[in-house]
Amino acid sequence: METIELRGLFVNNFILYDEQTTALIDTGFLNGINHIEKALNKINRSIKDVDYILLTHGHFDHVAHLEKLKKISNATIVCTAAEQIHIDGKFPYKGISRVTQFLEALGRFVFNYSPILIDYQINHDEILDLFGGLKAIHLPGHSIGHIGYLHLDSKILFVGDFIDTRRRKVRFPPCIFNSFPELFPESIKKVDEMDLKGIISNHGPPLSSEEQLFRFKKFTKKYYKK
Ligand SMILES: [Zn+2]
Structure with a gap:
């Protein structure tokens, strides 16, 4: 499996591919779908080829471009069932997280966004028959249904927004974006106990997966001491 990191202003997303299959991890945001198309063109593919x-x-x-990408590619959309409410823009944010609700509503308006259904609702520990095996790892905290994807061959875990490993100081995402922070310890323990060679988060400057794992391990040591 090869990975292309699509770097965005606030958030990065990823193209995973091998000879048979093309997949995206998340849809990107402010760079729009042309960013994805250009990157795919470099490997002689296009959005139409996304499976x-x-x-x-x-x-x-x-998920900003989910509906547009689906229309062009008819790709299978995979996520946990619990995230559908976020995709629909109906999650009842509480307290300070209502800032997120406002920002997301603004985003949906600006991007002319339409919600769309998840095609395949995946569960924790389930293995997709892609790239030699891609395993869903439930990492709640940032949101209740948040998952990572573990590539079994390379032992690299795509962690989404579970944790930001790319800043000088590893940290959880800003608190206004975390709806279930009480579940972070469970997720930290889960990732810490996994046999990994690298992790890749969606936010921040470029860093190797090994360096991100190294930073995560350093962070967990301090985290447990608290
Ligand atoms: Zn997020």
Whole structure:
């Protein structure tokens, strides 16, 4: 499996591909779908060739182009059932997280967004028969149905917004975006106990997956001491 990182202003997303299959992890945001098309053209493919759109969660900056991409590619949209409410823009944010609700509503208006149904509702530990095996890892905290995707061959875990490993200081996403922070310890433990070679998060400057894992491990040591 090859990975192309599509770098965006606020959020990055990814193209995964091999000879048979083309998949996206999340849809990108402000760069629009041309950004995806250009990257695919470089490997002699186009959005029409996308077979799967693998969502880590339903926040707007991860699903902004979902409906447009689906229309062009008819790709299978994969995510946990619990994230549909985010994709629909109907999640009842509470307290300070209502800022997120406002920002997402603004985004939906600006992007002329239409919600769309998840085609395949995946569960924790389920393995997709793609790229030699891609396993869903439930990582709640940022949102309730948030998942990562573990590529079994390379032992690289795409962690979405579970944690931001790319800043000088590893941290959880800003609190206004985390709807279930009480579940972070469970997710931290889960990832810490996995046999991994690297992790890749969606936000921040470019860093190797090994460096991101190294930073995560450093972070967990401190986290457990608290
Ligand atoms: Zn998010």
